[in-house]
Amino acid sequence: MKILLKISYVGTAYCGYQLQGEKPTVALMLNRAAKKVFGFECNVTGCSRTDSGVHALGYCLTVDPVDEKNEITVPLDKIPLAMNTALPRDISVLCATWVPDDFHPRYSVIKKEYIYRIRAGEIRDPFLDGRVMELGRNIDTLSIENMKKAQEHFIGRHDFSAFMASGSSVKDTVRTVYDSEITVKDNIIEYRISADGFLYNMVRIIVGTLLDVGKGKIKPEDLPDIISSKDRSRAGQTAKAEGLYLNRVFYN
Amino acid sequence: MKILLKISYVGTAYCGYQLQGEKPTVALMLNRAAKKVFGFECNVTGCSRTDSGVHALGYCLTVDPVDEKNEITVPLDKIPLAMNTALPRDISVLCATWVPDDFHPRYSVIKKEYIYRIRAGEIRDPFLDGRVMELGRNIDTLSIENMKKAQEHFIGRHDFSAFMASGSSVKDTVRTVYDSEITVKDNIIEYRISADGFLYNMVRIIVGTLLDVGKGKIKPEDLPDIISSKDRSRAGQTAKAEGLYLNRVFYN
Numbered sequence: 001m002k003i004l005l006k007i008s009y010v011g012t013a014y015c016g017y018q019l020q021g022e023k024p025t026v027a028l029m030l031n032r033a034a035k036k037v038f039g040f041e042c043n044v045t046g047c048s049r050t051d052s053g054v055h056a057l058g059y060c061l062t063v064d065p066v067d068e069k070n071e072i073t074v075p076l077d078k079i080p081l082a083m084n085t086a087l088p089r090d091i092s093v094l095c096a097t098w099v100p101d102d103f104h105p106r107y108s109v110i111k112k113e114y115i116y117r118i119r120a121g122e123i124r125d126p127f128l129d130g131r132v133m134e135l136g137r138n139i140d141t142l143s144i145e146n147m148k149k150a151q152e153h154f155i156g157r158h159d160f161s162a163f164m165a166s167g168s169s170v171k172d173t174v175r176t177v178y179d180s181e182i183t184v185k186d187n188i189i190e191y192r193i194s195a196d197g198f199l200y201n202m203v204r205i206i207v208g209t210l211l212d213v214g215k216g217k218i219k220p221e222d223l224p225d226i227i228s229s230k231d232r233s234r235a236g237q238t239a240k241a242e243g244l245y246l247n248r249v250f251y252n
Numbered sequence: 253m254k255i256l257l258k259i260s261y262v263g264t265a266y267c268g269y270q271l272q273g274e275k276p277t278v279a280l281m282l283n284r285a286a287k288k289v290f291g292f293e294c295n296v297t298g299c300s301r302t303d304s305g306v307h308a309l310g311y312c313l314t315v316d317p318v319d320e321k322n323e324i325t326v327p328l329d330k331i332p333l334a335m336n337t338a339l340p341r342d343i344s345v346l347c348a349t350w351v352p353d354d355f356h357p358r359y360s361v362i363k364k365e366y367i368y369r370i371r372a373g374e375i376r377d378p379f380l381d382g383r384v385m386e387l388g389r390n391i392d393t394l395s396i397e398n399m400k401k402a403q404e405h406f407i408g409r410h411d412f413s414a415f416m417a418s419g420s421s422v423k424d425t426v427r428t429v430y431d432s433e434i435t436v437k438d439n440i441i442e443y444r445i446s447a448d449g450f451l452y453n454m455v456r457i458i459v460g461t462l463l464d465v466g467k468g469k470i471k472p473e474d475l476p477d478i479i480s481s482k483d484r485s486r487a488g489q490t491a492k493a494e495g496l497y498l499n500r501v502f503y504n
Contacts, residue, residue, distance in 0.1 A: 010378050055379075080375055089381040123332055126262050127307075127383070129341040 002062045003079065004099040009056050010090040012130040012242070017050040017059070026050075026091060030061065033086035038065050038073055047105040047249045048112065051201075053241035055131065057115070058094070058248045062105045103251075111178060111250035113194040114203045117243045118211070120187040132188065133207075133243035139187055142214035147189075149220035150213040151180045153227065154193065154206060161230035163206055164199035165238065173199060173230075182210070192247070201238050208236035254314045255331065256351040261308050262342040264382040264494070269302040269311070278302075278343060282313065285338035290317050290325055299357040299501045300364065303453075305493035307383065309367070310346070310500045314357045355503075363430060363502035365446040366455045369495045370463070372439045384440065385459075385495035391439055394466035399441075402465040403432045405475035406445065406458060413482035415458055416451035417490065425451060425482075434462070444499070453490050460488035 009026055019027040027046060034042040043064040050056060065072050065079075074082055076096055083093040119125060119132040120139035128134075135142075157176045164173060177195045184190070191207055209226070212218040218226070218236065226234045261278055271279040279298060286294040295316040302308060317324050317331075326334055328348055335345040371377060371384040372391035380386075387394075409428045416425060429447045436442070443459055461478070464470040470478070470488065478486045 008378055010381070084376060089376065090378045092376050092378045094375055123346055124336060124341065124344050126260055126342045126344045129262070131379070 001066075001098050002064050002101060002103065003076065004097050004103070004105065005061050005063060005079070005083070006094045006096075007056065007059050007061065008092050008094055009059065010131070011050060011053050011055045013088075013090055015052045016054065017046050017048065017056075026056075026059075029088055029091055030063075030083075033083050034063050034065075036086040037079070037082045038063075038067070040067055045105050047109055048246060050246055051241045051244075053130070054244045054246065056246040059246055060105050060249050060251075062099060062103065105249075108251050109197075109249050110252055111194055111196060112198060112246070113179075113192065113248040113250075114198070115245040115247045116191040116193075116203060116207045116239065117245070118189040118191070118207070118239075120189060130242045133240050135189075135211075139184070139189070142189075142211070143216065144182065144184055144189070144214065146216075146220045147210045147214045148182050150210055150218070150223050151182055151191070151206075153220075153223035154180045158227050159230055160199050160202055160227070162226055162232055162235045163202045163209070164232065165201035165205070166232050168200040170199060175199065175202070194248075203244060204239045204241065205232075205235050205237075207239035207243070210236070211239065212236040253318075253350050254316050254353060254355065255328065256349050256355070256357065257313050257315060257331070257335070258346045258348075259308065259311050259313065260344050260346055261311065262383070263302060263305050263307045265340075265342055267304045268306065269298050269300065269308075278308075278311075281340055281343055282315075282335075285335050286315050286317075288338040289331070289334045290315075290319070292319055297357050299361055300498060302498055303493045303496075305382070306496045306498065308498040311498055312357050312501050312503075314351060314355065357501075360503050361449075361501050362504055363446055363448060364450060364498065365431075365444065365500040365502075366450070367497040367499045368443040368445075368455060368459045368491065369497070370441040370443070370459070370491075372441060382494045385492045387441075387463075391436070391441070394441075394463070395468065396434065396436055396441070396466065398468075398472045399462045399466045400434050401472035402462055402470070402475050403434055403443070403445075403458075405472075405479065406432045410479050411482055412451050412454055412479070414478055414484055414487045415454045415461070416484065417453035417457070418484050420452040422451060427451065427454070446500075455496060456491045456493065457484075457487050457489075459491035459495070462488070463491065464488040 015023045017026045047060040079096040080093040117132040120135045124134045161173045179194045181192045267275045269278045299312040331348040332345040369384040372387045376386045413425045431446045
């Protein structure tokens with residue numbers, strides 16, 4: 001048995017989730033905390049890479065807490081608080097559950113959901129610094145209606161090559177988008193997208209494209225063409241990492 | 253004529269508002285930004301001290317932007333964005349207006365309002381780190397009803413010596429509290445208090461006392477006695493700076 005941890009983190013201070021030697025990464029902090037809590041190096045495996053500056057509200061990972069003597073040194077219900085004591089304050093373990101040994105936090109994922117937050121307004125909000133994309137212009141300078149029309153075209157099974165960072169080596173670029181939704185509350189535009197998987201920078205390029213639609217640079221009805229072109233240069237710019245949140249991962 | 257700026261800041265990185273030589277303070281950042289924007293050292297005067305780690309949503313200060321030649325080098329409507337370009341991202345100028353020369357941002361204040369935010373729950377929220385007091389326990393372990401009863405006793409004109417940090421040299425310790433209110437939304441307990449002025453650490457000691465009431469250590473009906481005792485040791489502990497926000501200052 002392994003332990004599945006759900007965590008939340010502010011990505012601002014980290015070079016992403018994935019371990020990169022001694023660079024500050026979320027995985028490095030988890031490895032160190034797990035070693036403190038369980039008393040030995042644990043096998044910590046994450047559900048996904050996240051880019052530098054990207055946040056997570058419900059990231060999942062597994063920890064193998066069984067020591068050489070085949071003993072578990074910390075009871076399950078004590079693990080979240082024990083880990084949080086050992087973790088920096090921008091990472092928090094929300095809950096812990098047992099999962100079978102053949103469960104893999106990355107390969108067992110059937111659906112992932114991301115949220116992207118854009119704050120409209122000319123004056124930035126210091127309390128949201130690094131946690132939203134500051135648009136730097138008022139919301140009435142964007143056509144939210146056109147953005148809503150445009151995003152519907154992402155739903156379904158498509159080759160998303162046009163929405164993949166150039167240089168990515170992934171071969172299968174077909175993904176199925178299940179949900180795509182734009183909501184506006186006060187001056188925060190929130191884009192929510194779920195899929196069976198995402199190509200590198202896919203959400204950020206989709207958001208950059210939707211902003212081009214909002215600004216009138218791209219028409220909503222051009223989206224099917226842009227998608228089928230498989231041409232990265234026809235989609236919008238990659239939106240900043242700081243507005244992106246891995247919201248949920250789904251398992252069977 | 254001087255310019256009144258309303259600003260918002262996250263206090264986490266600063267040793268408070270007030271200038272302390274080259275220590276990182278909000279005032280130091282404003283002085284530097286004003287010099288960049290206006291091209292010379294401006295006279296920057298704040299409305300209030302704030303402690304290290306305390307935040308502000310609507311802090312007011314004046315800047316004298318008239319140079320030696322009696323000229324104003326930056327038009328009023330350009331000042332917020334120009335200042336924000338020169339300021340760190342945890343400080344933001346919200347708006348700018350002209351005020352007469354005899355206006356003083358501190359002495360002209362007739363009312364100040366503070367907010368204190370407490371987050372209930374055993375698991376901390378990394379996105380609110382440094383921006384709330386993390387209670388570390390669930391909300392049902394507090395009697396919000398008793399806290400609401402207790403806070404009513406602060407309203408009115410009282411000698412608040414019992415709620416002043418020891419060692420403070422202020423002579424007149426009588427203040428008039430206009431409003432005092434506790435609201436709960438999800439797991440955030442928000443306390444809002446306005447007065448004609450506040451003694452040193454007064455809001456934080458009031459909050460510490462209200463938490464003692466919530467936990468059953470102090471009875472709501474004991475508050476009048478604690479106030480009239482003028483005895484600091486009878487009030488609760490000073491609540492952490494990180495939950496405190498200077499929300500508004502009022503002028504005639």
